[in-house]
């Protein structure tokens with residue numbers, strides 16, 4: 747799931763719709779409760795077709811209605827979402843674990859959250875040359 751579609755970068759290979767999300771300026775955000783409940787609702791919708799299949803394991807189908815793990819990733823940089831800590835805490839209160847996929851450009855946020863969630867650091871490039879070729883910080887692009 748994605749709490750926000752913003753990012754500090756504009757990588758050539760990014761799968762975000764950059765023409766629609768070209769900004770690291772957050773204009774409006776949903777609160778964690780709304781995002782979490784919407785994700786669970788959509789998970790149920792996504793799985794609903796399996797309910798009518800006679801081969802579906804009913805116990806597993808019922809278990810799958812309530813996610814046990816949230817991958818906070820997909821598109822954009824999640825550490826820019828201002829309620830990330832609150833979101834992780836709310837998930838924990840519901841017995842849901844999480845991990846955050848991040849480009850690592852918000853180390854101060856990672857320090858604050860280090861005991862609350864796991865993190866997957868996405869190193870885009872290992873050299874300055876390649877970083878400059880394929881990825882541009884928005885602050886440098888404008």
Ligand code: SF4
Nearest residue numbers: 753755756757760822
């Ligand atoms: S760091 Fe990730 S989300 Fe941000 S522009 Fe690059 S590929 Fe896209």
